[in-house]
Amino acid sequence: MAALKAPGPVIVGVTGASGAAYAVRLLDRLRELGAETHLVVTPSGVINVHHELGLSRDELAARATHAWPVGDIGACIASGSFGAQAMVVAPCTMKSLAAIAHGFGDNLLTRAADVMLKERRPLVIVPRETPLSLPQLKNLVLCAEAGAIVVPAMPAFYQQPRTLDDLGDFMAGKILSVLGIAHTLYPAWTGEVQAAEPATGR
Numbered sequence: 001m002a003a004l005k006a007p008g009p010v011i012v013g014v015t016g017a018s019g020a021a022y023a024v025r026l027l028d029r030l031r032e033l034g035a036e037t038h039l040v041v042t043p044s045g046v047i048n049v050h051h052e053l054g055l056s057r058d059e060l061a062a063r064a065t066h067a068w069p070v071g072d073i074g075a076c077i078a079s080g081s082f083g084a085q086a087m088v089v090a091p092c093t094m095k096s097l098a099a100i101a102h103g104f105g106d107n108l109l110t111r112a113a114d115v116m117l118k119e120r121r122p123l124v125i126v127p128r129e130t131p132l133s134l135p136q137l138k139n140l141v142l143c144a145e146a147g148a149i150v151v152p153a154m155p156a157f158y159q160q161p162r163t164l165d166d167l168g169d170f171m172a173g174k175i176l177s178v179l180g181i182a183h184t185l186y187p188a189w190t191g192e193v194q195a196a197e198p199a200t201g202r
Helices: 020-032 043-053 057-061 094-101 108-118 134-146 164-178
Strands: 010-014 037-041 066-068 086-092 123-127
Touching (some): 010 108, 020 037, 037 043, 037 108, 086 108, 094 123, 108 123
Parallel strands (some): 010 037, 037 066, 086 123
């Protein structure tokens, strides 16, 4: 994938799955880069952002360039003519995943995601659920086959995180990386490991 040219426009969708910190850190980093961001949050996403981070919808919206009501199906981001460079759904519930997988644009978030797929533009989906049922796994495959990039919410630990913010930064960095946006949210893996005992190759 070609590197994304900041500033955006980049659409950031937030649903009610756990992991609101991923969206907040992503918005903050995109703002630092001068990217134009368009935020759309589902009702359950608003509840979860407040529950996990203590932020109101308005406080979350203040981190974006523009914020759209999820019911505003006539907003600019609902059209392919708008020309968004990329969209990220982070975190993504299984309900929103299912709607995206089957082209069911029942709100602005899922409609915008459908637009990204039909226009062949980068759509990053960050699912957060465990364990996964067979229908959920099939929906992930459908999205990937349609052109979406699936980035599961699986923070790594090789960077030796010390805070929850570190874990949020890792996932935000992964999202930026797949979009070709440079960042310093976590150190790159160098391959240098001081093993406690000789490696066995297993």
